[in-house]
Amino acid sequence: DIQMTQSPSSLSASVGDRVTITCRASQGISNFLAWYQQKPGKAPKLLIYAASTLQSGVPSRFSGSGSGTDFTLTISSLQPEDVATYYCQKYNSAPQTFGQGTRLEIK
Amino acid sequence: EVQLLESGGGLVQPGGSLRLSCAASGFIFSAYAMTWVRQAPGKGLDWVSTISGSGDTSYYADSVKGRFTISRDNSKNTLYLQINGLRAEDTAVYYCAKDRSSGGSCYNYWGQGTLVIVSS
Numbered sequence: 001d002i003q004m005t006q007s008p009s010s011l012s013a014s015v016g017d018r019v020t021i022t023c024r025a026s027q028g029i030s031n032f033l034a035w036y037q038q039k040p041g042k043a044p045k046l047l048i049y050a051a052s053t054l055q056s057g058v059p060s061r062f063s064g065s066g067s068g069t070d071f072t073l074t075i076s077s078l079q080p081e082d083v084a085t086y087y088c089q090k091y092n093s094a095p096q097t098f099g100q101g102t103r104l105e106i107k
Numbered sequence: 108e109v110q111l112l113e114s115g116g117g118l119v120q121p122g123g124s125l126r127l128s129c130a131a132s133g134f135i136f137s138a139y140a141m142t143w144v145r146q147a148p149g150k151g152l153d154w155v156s157t158i159s160g161s162g163d164t165s166y167y168a169d170s171v172k173g174r175f176t177i178s179r180d181n182s183k184n185t186l187y188l189q190i191n192g193l194r195a196e197d198t199a200v201y202y203c204a205k206d207r208s209s210g211g212s213c214y215n216y217w218g219q220g221t222l223v224i225v226s227s
Binding site: 001034036038043044045046049055085087089091094095096097098099100101 | 142144151152153154157166167168169202207212213214215217218219220
């Protein structure tokens with residue numbers, strides 16, 4: 001099975017900072033990669049699909065890039081409401097594995 | 108408005124069974140694959156199972172294969188997860204999620220989750 005590895009596991013940044021989270025697949029998955037945001041006690045929320053397509057209603061400060069095995073989620077200017085855990089997920093085929101998550105905090 | 112409402116969670120003894128339900132509304136239920144994802148306390152997201160829109164194809168994580176059965180009733184707009192042989196490691200919040208597109212995809216809507224606790 002394809003493994004999904006995120007880095008870093010946790011991250012602390014200041015409001016206004018540019019933040020980048022990386023996700024690596026153990027085999028190529030083309031662009032079948034999604035990013036989710038999960039706030040404490042809440043269900044995950046889809047941010048980006050097809051590696052770089054912004055889900056409707058998601059602020060434009062979020063962006064995604066990559067293809068094949070290496071992907072990134074970027075927040076261009078960190079806001080207080082972005083405090084959450086972020087997950088990547090591959091969905092080209094079952095199992096639709098998630099990365100282990102990246103916890104983002106405000107410094 | 109799309110809504111997904113899970114139910115059926117609770118406290119169960121090891122070896123016991125539960126049937127989780129997810130009532131869907133606000134979209135053409137039969138047109139979309141549906142998925143169960145779980146999250147153990149303080150842990151990450153864990154894909155469990157996916158079923159096609161028609162219900163004739165399903166997929167399972169190796170960790171649940173042979174113990175969990177996903178099904179759906181398109182006439183009732185309801186998704187199910189039958190869980191047998193429960194183990195302590197099955198303790199988690201179980202979410203149902205709707206595929207973003209009809210051709211196998213990520214999930215653009217999630218329910219609020221139902222908590223399953225396996226303990227004696």
